[in-house]
Amino acid sequence: MGSQSGWRGETPSPIAGYFADPNIDVVDGRYLVLATTDGSPEWGSTAFRAFTSSDLRTWQDHGEVFDVRFAAWASGHAWAPAYAQANGKHYLYFTADRGSIGVAVADEPTGPYIDSGRPLVAPGDFDGVAIDPAVFMDTDGTAYLYWGNGTAHGVRLAPDMLSFAPADVVSWVPENFREAAWVHRRGTDYFLSWSVDDTRSEDYQVHYSTGAGPLGPWHYQGVLLRKNVERGILATGHHSITAVPGTDHWVIAYHRFALPEGNGYHRELRFDRLHHGPDGLLEQVVPSGPPLCLPLPDAAPAGRV
Numbered sequence: 483m484g485s486q487s488g489w490r491g492e493t494p495s496p497i498a499g500y501f502a503d504p505n506i507d508v509v510d511g512r513y514l515v516l517a518t519t520d521g522s523p524e525w526g527s528t529a530f531r532a533f534t535s536s537d538l539r540t541w542q543d544h545g546e547v548f549d550v551r552f553a554a555w556a557s558g559h560a561w562a563p564a565y566a567q568a569n570g571k572h573y574l575y576f577t578a579d580r581g582s583i584g585v586a587v588a589d590e591p592t593g594p595y596i597d598s599g600r601p602l603v604a605p606g607d608f609d610g611v612a613i614d615p616a617v618f619m620d621t622d623g624t625a626y627l628y629w630g631n632g633t634a635h636g637v638r639l640a641p642d643m644l645s646f647a648p649a650d651v652v653s654w655v656p657e658n659f660r661e662a663a664w665v666h667r668r669g670t671d672y673f674l675s676w677s678v679d680d681t682r683s684e685d686y687q688v689h690y691s692t693g694a695g696p697l698g699p700w701h702y703q704g705v706l707l708r709k710n711v712e713r714g715i716l717a718t719g720h721h722s723i724t725a726v727p728g729t730d731h732w733v734i735a736y737h738r739f740a741l742p743e744g745n746g747y748h749r750e751l752r753f754d755r756l757h758h759g760p761d762g763l764l765e766q767v768v769p770s771g772p773p774l775c776l777p778l779p780d781a782a783p784a785g786r787v
C-alpha cells in the first residue's frame with residue numbers, strides 16, 4: 483500500500499476495516515449504512531455489509547447481507563449498494579460483474595436479501611458503464627433510480643421497485659462526471675451530486691448541481707467535497723446524503739483512502755455534517771476532524787433496526 487506522507491493524526495473511521503461506497507439512510511429509527519467490502523485487488527469482493535447506529539459514532543456490524551453470487555446471472559465484483567424501502571419491503575440495488583445492476587429484496591433492512599432474478603440494467607442497455615445505482619424517494623413516494631459511469635442516467639422506478647420504462651430514462655453528462663450520482667431534496671430544491679476523477683486518485687472528489695425536479699434540468703454549482711491534504715485525507719468520494727428526520731441536520735457519508743496507508747483498493751468510511759447555506763446552496767464539506775456524533779432523536783434500542 484502507498485504511504486500518506488501528509489498524515490497528521492486524523493481520527494480513524496468509526497467503522498473499522500476496509501469499506502467503500504457507503505449508502506446512508508435512516509430506517510426505523512437507526513442510521514443504516516450499506517457498503518462495498520473493500521481490500522481486494524480490482525475491487526474483487528462479492529458481498530455487501532450492513533451497519534447500523536443511533537448516533538454515527540458507535541456502529542453495529544450486521545455482517546454480509548447479500549452476496550452477488552447468489553444471483554444466478556452474476557458472478558462477482560459487488561460494488562456500490564443502494565437502499566430503498568417500499569411496499570413493506572427493503573430493496574438493495576447493486577452493481578455486479580463490473581457493469582450490470584441488479585436488485586434484491588428483504589423483509590428486514592439488514593437482510594438477508596434475495597435477488598430478484600435478473601439484471602435491472604444489463605451491459606449495453608444504455609451509454610456508459612452500468613455501475614453505481616442510487617435511489618431517491620421523493621416526498622410523494624415516487625422512487626427514482628440513478629446510475630452510470632461516464633454517462634449519468636435517471637428514471638422513475640415502477641411501483642414494484644423492480645422495473646422501469648426504458649423509454650423514460652433520462653441520460654446526461656454532469657460536469658466532469660465519473661460515477662456515483664446521488665439526489666437529495668430540501669424543501670422544493672433538488673440537489674444532484676456525483677464523483678469526479680478515479681477512486682484510485684487522491685483527487686477523487688464530489689461536485690454538485692441544483693435542480694427544480696428529480697430529473698433536472700441541473701445547474702452546476704461546483705465542488706462539494708475534496709481531499710484535505712493538511713490532515714492527510716485523500717480521495718474523498720462516492721458519497722451519500724441523508725437528513726435526520728424532522729430536522730434540518732444533514733449528514734454526508736463517503737469513503738477516503740484508509741488511514742494511514744490506504745489506496746484505491748483499501749478505503750474506509752467517514753461521516754461529516756453537510757450544511758445548506760442561507761442562499762440554499764451547499765457549503766463545501768471540510769473533512770474531517772473529530773468523529774461526527776449526531777444522535778437520532780428517537781433512536782431504537784441497540785441491536786435492532
Ligand code: FUB
Nearest residue numbers: 518525561562661681720
Ligand atoms: O467500489 C468499487 C467502485 O469504486 C465503485 O463502483 C466506484 O464508484 C468506485 O468507488
